[in-house]
Amino acid sequence: MKIGRNEKCWCGSGKKFKHCHYGREKEQPFSKGEAIGASKKIGARKCCYVPEELKGECDKKIINAHTISKSGSLKEIADTTNHVLGLKIDLANLFKHKGKLVPERMGINQASTFTGFCAKHDKELFSCIEDQEFCGSERQLHALMYRSVAKELYAKEGSLLSSELLKAGDRGKHQIDQLFIQKFAADNQLGIDAAQKELSELKGKLDEQLLGKASNNLSHLIMKAKSPIPVAVSSIVSPVSDFEGNLIQDLGDLSVPAESLVFNSFSSDGKGYVVFSWLKESSKVLGFINTLLAIDRDNIFSALVRFFFGVSENTFISPVWWDGLETSQKDKIQELIMAGVNPFEFEPKELLVDDGIIFTGWDVGDITKVNF
Template sequence: MKIGRNEKCWCNSGKKFKHCHYGRETEQPVSKGEAIGHTKKNSSRKLCYVSADLKHECSNKIINAHTISKSGSLKEIADESNHVLGLKISLPNIIKNKGKLIPEKIGINQASTFKGFCSTHDKALFACIEDREFVGDEEQCLALMYRSVAKELYAKEGMLNTSEFLKGADKGRSTLEQMFMQQFAADQQLGINAAIKELSELKSKLDKQLLGKCSGNLTHLIIKSSKPVPVAVSSIVSPISDFAGNLIQDLGDLSVDAQQLVFNAFSSDGKGYVVFSWAKESQKVLDFINSLLAIDKNKMFSALIRFFFGVAENTFTSPLWWGTLTNEQKGKIEKLIMSGVNPMEFEPKDLLVEDGIEFSGWEIASIETINF
């Protein structure tokens, strides 16, 4: 490949070749320390994801906001030392575990936190779920949804930063390796930018509802139990396949907006809840939910375990419950955790399909719907 020094660089950066990839293979490679430094800086970004209409109320203090209630939910499933099991997703930890993500002990003060709200708005927006018993009204379901969407936006924007870092991390590599890394990052950014656009549009709808500018057009499914759920999670996903292995939507087609499902599993006043929330017009998500509702209630907790660990990273587990699992059950969960780690692999169609490995420890008492 021959390119003139003053021609546009082949990587589509817009820069001249002499100011971009010319001689890149002879440059000093990015060190492990630089990569770790980027990871730490990226995870320490401070923002408040409140509506633009409320920005003037922001305090100067951005806090470690919990996406899962510390007092009501994490403390409920923590061990005597106030630790839960969760994933420590950082470059140093991935290096230490040789590329594997495994459940490790995390203190409840650190679990599920992100620097995504100021102290004023973290209190104002989520008091309805932090300070009173969960009854499953629309205000509480909206608050759960809002927090999950903000956390996912924060994560996706962080992924975009990391993708940009990757573009500059091809120093000291052969031209072929440089081309592969640049193409990989470019393809990744297409998907990330599409996800950010969709999440921003969903958040805009939630902002309007919070501000009373529009009536609710959201649907919620609430699964209840008389005892705490041993797994706590707060996340959002665009489901690809359902619990029967049927294809729900093709996320590879970026010309079509993906339909999103928000889900939370938590405890409140000694009771356990799983709440699914989505836009009422999202027919594909409804099809996914109906595949869950078709499962026998006695097997639904096992289906939820497959779902939580198979599609969400922001998942935390009771050490006591984990200690009751067999090696086969733990192996299944660890396999589910790794199912979405390799970006070069597609999600298996049977990810959520029953495979004979069952889980116990939470009995479902009732299932309710709002605006279904």
């Protein structure tokens, strides 16, 4: 296909061909150093995710806000040197491990942080879960959900910037490779755009509740145990399949809004908690939750391990618990971590199904349903 120099470029950038892909195959290839530098810049973005009405009250200090309480949760599972195990999600680390994500030691000051709130609003919004014993109050449940959604929105906005970075990866490539890279980037961006829109709508509903403009329309499932949980997590997912292997929603169909589930596992006052939160109107998520509740209590922790590591990267592990695992258990967790990392592979529908590998270290006690 021949394109005139002054015609719009085939890649969809809106630029003229002569200012875009003309002669691209002769350009200097995008270097590893450039990619790492751009990735670090994207990861260093600073903002405050409070509602627009409150942004005028922000102070100038954007902090490394913890998505998982440092004092209550991370310290509970840390080793004697105040380190936990977690995934370091950055381009330099992916190059280091040849594309694999592996649990690594990190200090509790750095674990689970993102620059998504100013110091003033981080304190005001989350002191109810940072400085108070967890009791499952409406305010605490809202705060847990709000922080997880803000962190994921921050990540999705970063993914959009990374998608633009990916488009530059065809420099110095053959024209056929350019077509492939641009098509992949465009398809990837469509999915990110849809996910970001859905997250923004969810956060908008949480904003209205925060500001007292809307009544509570959230459902929660709270699991409690007498001991801290050795795996701490804060995340949000649109589940594809349930714990019985049933497909519940097709994320590839962008014409149908996906239903989201927020989940947190943490410790408070020496006790361990897992909290699931969702919009009450989300019937598919409720069906997902019911398949979890159908599992025998002795096997729920194993199901949670499969879920946490299979769908979330913002997961942190007690080094003592990890060191006590058998090789088959560690291999299973590594397999779960890598599930869904390859963009050319679909999430297996049996991802959460019991495969006979049992995990111990936390026994569910009380289970409370809120606003089902």
